[in-house]
Amino acid sequence: xxxxxxxxxxxxxxxxxxxxVIFLFKLLWQCIPSLARPRLIxxxxxxxxxxxxxxxxxxxxxxxxxxxxxGYTLLQRxxxxxxxxxxxxxxxxxxxxxxVTALLFAGRAGTALTSEIGLMRATDQxxxxxxxxxxxxxxxxxxxxxxxxxxMPLLAGVFNLVGLFGAQAIGVWQMGVDKGSFWSQMQSAxxxxxxxxxxxxxxxxxxxxxxxxxxxxxxxxxxxxxVGLATTRTVVASSVLILLLDYILTAAFLD
Amino acid sequence: xxxxxxxxxxTGLFVLLxxxxxxxxxxxxxxxxxxLGGPKAGYHVTAEFDNIGDLKTGSPVTMxxxxxxxxxxxxxxxxxxxAVVGLRIDPQYNQIPEDSFAAIQTQGLLGGKYxxxxxxxxxxxxxxxxxxxxxxxxxxxxxxxNKFFANYASSxxxxxxxxxxxxxxxxxxxxxxxx
Numbered sequence: 197x198x199x200x201x202x203x204x205x206x207x208x209x210x211x212x213x214x215x216x217v218i219f220l221f222k223l224l225w226q227c228i229p230s231l232a233r234p235r236l237i238x239x240x241x242x243x244x245x246x247x248x249x250x251x252x253x254x255x256x257x258x259x260x261x262x263x264x265x266x267g268y269t270l271l272q273r274x275x276x277x278x279x280x281x282x283x284x285x286x287x288x289x290x291x292x293x294x295x296v297t298a299l300l301f302a303g304r305a306g307t308a309l310t311s312e313i314g315l316m317r318a319t320d321q322x323x324x325x326x327x328x329x330x331x332x333x334x335x336x337x338x339x340x341x342x343x344x345x346x347x348m349p350l351l352a353g354v355f356n357l358v359g360l361f362g363a364q365a366i367g368v369w370q371m372g373v374d375k376g377s378f379w380s381q382m383q384s385a386x387x388x389x390x391x392x393x394x395x396x397x398x399x400x401x402x403x404x405x406x407x408x409x410x411x412x413x414x415x416x417x418x419x420x421x422x423v424g425l426a427t428t429r430t431v432v433a434s435s436v437l438i439l440l441l442d443y444i445l446t447a448a449f450l451d
Numbered sequence: 452x453x454x455x456x457x458x459x460x461x462t463g464l465f466v467l468l469x470x471x472x473x474x475x476x477x478x479x480x481x482x483x484x485x486x487l488g489g490p491k492a493g494y495h496v497t498a499e500f501d502n503i504g505d506l507k508t509g510s511p512v513t514m515x516x517x518x519x520x521x522x523x524x525x526x527x528x529x530x531x532x533x534a535v536v537g538l539r540i541d542p543q544y545n546q547i548p549e550d551s552f553a554a555i556q557t558q559g560l561l562g563g564k565y566x567x568x569x570x571x572x573x574x575x576x577x578x579x580x581x582x583x584x585x586x587x588x589x590x591x592x593x594x595x596x597n598k599f600f601a602n603y604a605s606s607x608x609x610x611x612x613x614x615x616x617x618x619x620x621x622x623x624x625x626x627x628x629x630x
Contacts, residue, residue: 235455238462239458239462241465242459242461242462242465245462245465246461246462246464247461249465249468278558349469350466350469350470350472350473353469353470353472354468354469354472356472357472376518380510380563382480383479383480383509384507384510386480388477391477394476
């Protein structure tokens with residue numbers, strides 16, 4: 197908007213993605229000294245992770261339950277209801293766990309990060325820090341970024357675990373699949389690679405979501421409307437990027 | 452100070468819960484993963500099969516449908532060209548006759564493979580290091596279909612009339628009695 201050279205939507209998109217990448221490197225550089233203040237990071241893990249726990253567990257339970265419900269009706273046609281455990285575990289571990297957790301994280305924690313930092317910008321708190329020779333990248337942005345990156349895989353793990361018990365609740369207690377074969381077929385079919393795929397996906401999503409949230413807040417217009425716009429952009433950009441990256445990562449893990 | 456304490460406790464709980472979930476998912480869920488609690492108790496026996504199908508380590512070993520142990524190891528013996536399967540039987544099932552019969556069976560139509568043991572008749576029992584001599588391989592569906600078509604072709608009066616050893620008893624009368 198501000199740069200005068202006739203910037204079409206394409207150059208604007210290029211500029212923005214370039215700015216995000218540069219911001220990432222600045223942020224990573226400031227992450228090292230911010231490790232000296234673990235209390236700030238703990239605070240952010242609490243904000244991003246511990247306070248998202250209830251919504252993650254609730255959603256995990258119902259995603260697992262609906263997976264079992266759909267899987268059961270589908271597998272019943274082929275007379276192999278016992279494979280329900282396998283279907284639910286692979287679906288949760290590889291796809292639904294990391295993706296749904298990341299989408300919820302973008303909505304629950306990402307927006308909070310963006311609006312918080314955006315308001316700091318709008319009320320000149322970040323400028324005040326700079327005047328006091330306190331680097332706001334180090335003391336505001338980096339701990340929030342690290343907190344999000346650490347919290348995401350842990351949230352995805354909890355989501356998967358609760359989801360498995362949700363699938364068991366529907367599959368075993370309601371639909372009457374044998375509990376022993378539900379778990380034993382799941383154990384024989386799930387490979388270490390599947391778990392690893394889920395964890396690495398959630399790590400990538402954690403970096404993406406936190407980066408976008410912190411970047412949008414840090415560079416928002418210092419007005420009420422600007423903070424609102426930045427928050428909206430956080431959710432939209434995070435969600436689209438999560439789904440795009442999910443496709444790429446799934447393809448990369450296939451062979 | 453008070454607020455800091457609650458935040459630290461909350462974070463600690465969250466991190467602990469998250470790591471517990473990850474540890475469970477990486478170690479307990481995959482059969483190839485590390486098992487907590489060290490090696491399980493029980494005694495070990497081996498059995499050789501011509502073909503194990505898609506039997507995996509961790510597949511159940513059952514007697515009369517009840518789980519009594521699990522498949523511990525699978526390796527290929529280059530001398531006999533057979534698969535050597537190591538089984539771990541739970542310690543309370545220590546009265547399985549030595550001449551028992553081990554067969555690889557399938558759970559349902561598309562289910563996983565497991566080993567079913569049918570008891571033999573001797574008074575000596577399987578113990579650690581024993582070997583099960585009588586085995587039956589996994590049934591491969593394609594070879595079964597091939598066999599069926601071969602039999603069908605040979606018993607068909609039109610094509611293979613001369614060599615119907617199995618269908619010889621009913622060979623004189625035509626197709627009606629078979630159906």
